[in-house]
Amino acid sequence: MQIHDKPHQHSHSYGAYILVWLALMALTAITVAVAGMDIGRFTVATALIIASFKAYLVLTVFMHLRSETKSFVIFVIVALLFLGISFVLLFSDYSFH
Template identity: 35%
Template sequence: MSEHGQPHIAPLKTYLNVFAALMALTVLTVGVAYFDLGAMNILVAVTIACIKAYIVILYFMHVKYSARIIWLTAAAGFIWFVLMFALTLADYATRGWLPFPEAW
């Protein structure tokens, strides 16, 4: 909380700018999907989605103006998700990389 008693009230313009950015990124994500970027397609899609989520969290969800512990909690949700995703996919993606020892 920045001031005592009342939390930070963002100006109307901030919300409209965030809204415009979200719209532009939506157009971008649809447009880019029609270009063949190979394996990059999914990476671009996820990156744009992450940027959109980030500005929603920062401005619409007021994390930018919130206490450190709110930052920490939001980041924890993200980090644990990335851990779950990375470890699970690392397992599935690498299955069959090594030959199964026959003597066992």
């Protein structure tokens, strides 16, 4: 009658998720504010760094990557690595044309 290995229990409470949501909203406000300023070529970099951090929060907290086994994390890193390789190869090809 015993149920083994129940779906993994996340230790997060409602409050923790709401905090992360507030952080995501704040980051959105910051990225809009920064885009309004004139910081030249750093504009794109700043926007992408903020977006990456937001994506990191969604991946680790909302998508529970933090509480999954290591193999999940390795999978995600490999997938992102291949996307990264595509970008590097594309731009190295593009810049030599």
